[in-house]
Amino acid sequence: MTSGNLVPLFFPELLETPKIDAGATALSPWDTLVAWLPLPPCVVLVLASKPEPVAEGLRPKGYLPVPRGATPATSSGGREGPPTAAVLVVDHVDLEATRALLEEAWTTLPDSGSLVAICARTAAPGQVRDEVRLLLDECKFQFVEHREVTLAFGSGGGSENTSKAQDILVSLYRTRRDRFAIRGYRAGDEAAVLPMFAVSFGTPRSEEHWRWKYRGDPYGSLRITEVFDENGRLAAHYAGYPVRFVWPLQASGEITALQIGDTMTSKAVRATGFGQNSVLARTVDDFYERHCIGQTSFNYGFNTGHIRKLGERYLGYRYISPVTVWKRSLRLRRRLALRALVARAMGYRAGLVVTVSPEWDDLFSRVAPKYGLLVQRDARYLGWRYLACPDRVHTVVAVRRRGALVGWGVSAVRGQTVYLGDTLFDPATTAWALPMLLRALNHLFARADTVQGWFPAHPDWWLTH
Template structure:
């Protein structure tokens, strides 16, 4: 059995301060604040175990640490292959946790070759605080898909980045990037649990133990520059604690199942499939000119489109938004861009596949949010009705603002006397209504003059009005202006 001093840093330090060989965060359930770190680590193992299918499933434990989790799973009846890219750690695990059917291998998950990498072999691939060391995510989940049997699971228990502000200071992956990459590689996220508050005490426990045994650890580690390395480790945990406290980092438990649906952004040439699905979903044709105007030639941004495709590449669902400029008045006026959601549609073959967030459309919605919205736009909006409205209310976190006020003036129903009176009233007020076919910079000046009275509204500049109404193909918009004397009102 390998000696503790032979373990690589920082695992040697952790082993010396822990009474357990779990090398992962603890989990303190609500009302169990008095648990020791070791007891909380046992709770974390149980939480991870609860995400797995029942034994005897085959499990690939990626980054197995000192091997305790792999051993415990094996004793429960799982067939476990455990890998780590460290001969010292694998040797330690082999010496400590021998069990029938449990195999420890010195292999990295992204190695080109290895005994562990058998296609369509595993029911579960477990990343317990190992995903943060693997990149790019695209390679990780591509390999995971290759190694898993149909309906196999990826299980993740790991720290995640919740804010781009600490992207340079920490190596952990963005939570949204993990979810997006899973979707892109044909996984359906079944469980997603934020346990950040329940794992935070780990930071205090580790910092306290490292400080209490600092001198002893330096001596027992017996490695070059141990004092400096240990000091750096303590400072790293202090930064980590701060990021967790500020909500910039967190901890999640996730379970995702291998599926036949892949999510991705728009690709050049997808128009044909999009227009085909539009006709199926809405029963009417859409021209390529209209699609190009709406999604490709929008002056405020383009191609904010998510597509769900099956293994044959056929389009199954579509969720898209087009950028719209907004202006918010007040003491600190602000201009921003939001997305108006439109053309939400699914193929009939997948409309009853999954419920809520697990449905194909629900997954596309969250993928759109992760890909185009997080830390990019303040909000998205739309005019949902029917089943889409129910889906948004129940499962997708939509907030509905009702009623929406609008004004209608039906000219064809006015009597001759009403039209005569309206003409007289307009004349007395010196108002003139004119049909226009050109929008000039005068409209920009008018918007700046009146925008402060409206709070939050679409920035109806000449640029926006020209694109939205005059440039729109297929539909002819009649654009009227009202003037009092020479001035727009």
């Protein structure tokens, strides 16, 4: 496996002065690398396909560099023994080879032993997923510090990369050996995820539901980051499922976002680390790098309580306008009952939905411009999100006028309350279509007395009915 924008990094390039603004100064990549190592004398494991130039650079600094598999001799300061630090120079583009080097480093180094990794990539425009960082997460190395510098090439300098006519971006990672592997989903992980879900949320989740949500999404699958400890036990889980939005300000008219859910950590690790170094924060950082950079426009969700505060302080969450609780009685008052009767005389009808057809696409295309930014609630979305949900808890009601679809609502009942979870209506018909929807819910859920839902204040015309 290779990374598309990685380029081999060679020792002479580490000595180059970064490309910076006039009058400024900056450390070379080599100076930063050495500054991040423990103070000499100490034994340093050198991981590179060409380790000798790196070793020659370390010896004058008082370090005892050793290549892979070597038995360390006595250092210049009289110290001997196994390596306590490592340097990884990615002088190739084979990520599986890099993984093997990192796994060897983790096996060789003591607990909390330091590793400094350095790689180079083409300085391409736009955001590109950092594959080396993800490998460090997967191989149980925790980030301490990250730095990037740009080196100018193509005009001499004696480097093996001088034939490249573009700048390269050098990334340095200061890490330490850790006990947690942070990685993407692998086949069979749900066997550990589902029990954690039951403990975290107090309700079971079936494997069928998991497959529907994370494998069956028509817009993308398996956007999941998980954390496992050194014994292979699941420690944290963070996931999202892709949702298509329409947005008039986007040139294509469509964007993809991730709806975040199923955020959970094992009780055993909730006190491990603090703030940005907590297990959950590190999980979220990996998720953004693995599933979001260059792939999605934004993430969104509905947070309350502790995760709301944690997200705002440490996870980069930004909260927009509050969600309003919309609540109505299902005991049809005289005014509402009269509206329903008039609506029926005007040709409005409401009925249960078991399948969707292209007319649902037509409704969405017709009314979407009146909403602005909006989830693409077309036939494909409704068919997956509600009708295909294996829990069978959703009731979909369509409202029509003289046979033409003018709106719909999705609800579920708990006790005496009907929760209206999703709707889409033509605003020109809401005054009459909404009473018909409520009348249908009154008949479908005869024991319920209230309907409520979470709705934003925009568009404001919805809350007036």
